[in-house]
Amino acid sequence: MTVLTTAPPQQSRRPAALAIVGLGTTQVIGWGTSFSPITIYGTLIGDELGMSRETVFGGITVMLLFSALIAPRVGRIVDHRGARPVMVTGSFIAAASMLAMWLAHGLVSYFFAWILIGIAMPMMLSNTALPGLVQVVGPDARRSITALMLINGLTSTIFLPLCHWLVGVTGWRDSYLIFAALHIFVCAPIHALVLRPVGGTAAAGSPGTRRADGLLPPHRRKAAFVMLAVWACTEGLITWGLYMQVIDVFKAMGLSGAAAVGLWALVGPAQATARFADIVFGGRYSIFAVALASASLSSLSFLFVLPFGFSVTSTALFCIFLGVGHGLFAVARNTLPLILFGAREYGSYMGLLMVPQNIVNAASPIIVAAAISRIHPISALWIAGIGAVTGFGAVLGLMRICREHTVTHPKD
Numbered sequence: 001m002t003v004l005t006t007a008p009p010q011q012s013r014r015p016a017a018l019a020i021v022g023l024g025t026t027q028v029i030g031w032g033t034s035f036s037p038i039t040i041y042g043t044l045i046g047d048e049l050g051m052s053r054e055t056v057f058g059g060i061t062v063m064l065l066f067s068a069l070i071a072p073r074v075g076r077i078v079d080h081r082g083a084r085p086v087m088v089t090g091s092f093i094a095a096a097s098m099l100a101m102w103l104a105h106g107l108v109s110y111f112f113a114w115i116l117i118g119i120a121m122p123m124m125l126s127n128t129a130l131p132g133l134v135q136v137v138g139p140d141a142r143r144s145i146t147a148l149m150l151i152n153g154l155t156s157t158i159f160l161p162l163c164h165w166l167v168g169v170t171g172w173r174d175s176y177l178i179f180a181a182l183h184i185f186v187c188a189p190i191h192a193l194v195l196r197p198v199g200g201t202a203a204a205g206s207p208g209t210r211r212a213d214g215l216l217p218p219h220r221r222k223a224a225f226v227m228l229a230v231w232a233c234t235e236g237l238i239t240w241g242l243y244m245q246v247i248d249v250f251k252a253m254g255l256s257g258a259a260a261v262g263l264w265a266l267v268g269p270a271q272a273t274a275r276f277a278d279i280v281f282g283g284r285y286s287i288f289a290v291a292l293a294s295a296s297l298s299s300l301s302f303l304f305v306l307p308f309g310f311s312v313t314s315t316a317l318f319c320i321f322l323g324v325g326h327g328l329f330a331v332a333r334n335t336l337p338l339i340l341f342g343a344r345e346y347g348s349y350m351g352l353l354m355v356p357q358n359i360v361n362a363a364s365p366i367i368v369a370a371a372i373s374r375i376h377p378i379s380a381l382w383i384a385g386i387g388a389v390t391g392f393g394a395v396l397g398l399m400r401i402c403r404e405h406t407v408t409h410p411k412d
Contacts, residue, residue, distance in 0.1 A: 015196065016137040016144055022194035023129045024151025026091070026187040030124050031152065032159030033098060033179035034063075034117050039244045040163040041172040048172075049110060053373055057365035059114035060240060066118030068358035074122045075131070075351020079344070083132025084195035090123025091188035098180035102173050124187065126152070127354055130334050131347035132195045139343035142287070142335050143279055149330045150275035153323075156243075157268030164261060216340040220401060224340055225349070227398035228333070231295065232353055233360040234391035235329050238298065238322075241364030242384040243267075245372060252377035253310040263315050270323025271330070278331050287339060288399050291332035295392040298325030302385035306378075325388075340402075 038045075038060065046056040078086055097116030104110040122128060133148060134141045166175040216224055242249075250260035278290060301321035304314045337349040371379040 015194070016133075019133050019136040019194045020144055020147045020151070022190040023133060024148055026087075026190050027125065027129055027148065027152045028155045028158060029179075029182050029187055030094065031155045032162070033176075033182065034094070034121065034125075035244070036156060036159035037163050037172070037175065037179075039160065039247060040167060041175070042244070043248075044167065044172050045110075049104065049106060051107065051110070054366055054369045055107070057244065057369045059111060060244065060365040061362040062111050062114040063118035063121060064240070064358040064362035066115050067121040068355045068362070070119060071122040071127060071354035071358070072348070072351040074128060075347040075349070075354075078128050078131045078347035078351075082195070083128050083135060083347075084191060086123050086128050087132060087191040087195060088188050090120050090128065091183045091191055094120035094124055094187070095180040095183035096120075098176045098183065102176040102180070122351065122354060124191075126330075126334060127350040128347070130338075131350060134338065134343050134346055136195065139338065141338065141343075145335050145338070146275050146278045146331050149327070149334065150272055150279065152330065153271030153275055153327050154268050157265050157272075160261060160265055215342075216402070221341060223401050224398055225352070227394045227401060228336055228340075229353060229356045230394035231291075231329075231391045231398070232333055232357040234387040234394065235298070235326065235333070236357050236361040237364045237387040238384045239326065240361040241368035242380055244365060245368055245380065249372065249377045249380050250310065250315065252372070255310060255312075255315065259312065263312070263319055266316060266319040267323035267326070270320045271327030274324040274327030275331060278328065287332055287335050288395075288402070290328050291336065291395045292399070294325050294328035294332055295388070295395040296325075297321050298329065299385070299388040299392050301325060302381060302388060306381060306385060336398075 038057065042053070042056050045051070046053055049056075074086060093116060097113055097120055100109065100113035100116055104113050129148070130145060133144055137144045163175065166178070170178070247257075247260045247264055250263065251257055255263070298321075301318050304317040304321065308314050334350075337353065338346050341349045368380045368383060371383060
């Protein structure tokens with residue numbers, strides 16, 4: 001049984017608002033407790049557990065590989081049985097992973113914690129939250145997706161300073177104990193409350209049915225999926241390779257610790273501003289225009305620091321442009337599968353997209369860490385910049401595929 005509903009606007013508005021706010025809260029906690037802490041705690045964990053930088057950030061690799069293994073299966077379950085039981089279960093597994101990190105005292109226990117995070121990740125984060133949101137509001141969900149991404153964009157702004165403060169107050173271990181409590185007492189109840197599909201099934205031949213089935217002809221879906229996957233992988237290289245270590249890059253290039261954290265915190269508001277702009281103006285532009293703007297801004301951001309160095313001004317511009325680019329990327333990456341492939345298989349395609357993306361993402365922290373340690377900190381930016389330009393090319397390829405097969409640029 002495929003879980004897909006389409007409710008009249010007056011019936012779905014309140015559940016939609018609750019789902020956006022509730023899932024926004026749990027997504028900030030989910031990303032903030034799994035992704036942000038290693039940025040602040042990585043060096044401390046390595047020193048205490050006697051592990052190299054590459055080994056510490058290799059935990060991210062373990063997480064992503066296990067996530068890729070189970071994501072397609074999770075996506076199919078979400079499409080057929082709904083997101084609610086999956087996300088509730090994911091919250092408890094996430095809490096267990098935080099407890100495992102709190103107890104870690106060596107290589108094996110450290111990587112075991114990351115295995116648990118990897119299992120929880122596709123069950124509690126965007127690849128399940130977004131299909132769950134679509135199940136609540138129906139397939140006409142672009143603005144709802146953007147609104148959820150708007151809240152998600154505040155993760156680094158909230159959790160980087162929070163982790164920086166917690167490590168001075170409780171130490172890195174007890175921070176993970178606090179994170180476990182958030183998953184049990186905040187995330188799990190919210191998932192149980194807000195993920196309740198409402199409304200009825202769309203009539204045959206209606207716009208809702210067309211959105212449920214997708215706009216892209218079946219015989220062209222593979223080529224489009226490949227281009228989308230290439231773009232997702234290049235953005236993942238930046239997000240998973242650079243984001244978690246960029247503060248160390250900034251410090252190595254002469255910025256103080258406080259300046260590095262403060263400037264990088266600009267990324268969150270920049271992401272949020274981009275997503276707010278899509279809510280306000282997104283109806284005027286196709287999702288392809290959003291994708292092109294995202295890829296362009298991400299590529300341009302590196303021009304502020306690579307040729308000119310790391311002044312406060314150039315670094316701030318880099319962070320803002322990259323933040324806006326990534327903010328729009330999250331909107332486009334998460335909306336394109338819905339529009340091109342349809343709501344009925346949205347969870348499945350989101351799960352499939354995680355496989356190549358997570359394989360690349362898994363290698364990215366180690367590649368960037370090795371580049372920083374063995375070549376030069378700025379080499380991390382060159383690697384990420386090349387990835388951004390490659391992603392720009394993939395977006396152009398996706399647009400060409402859709403034009404060649406007379407798929408109108410949707411404005412949902």
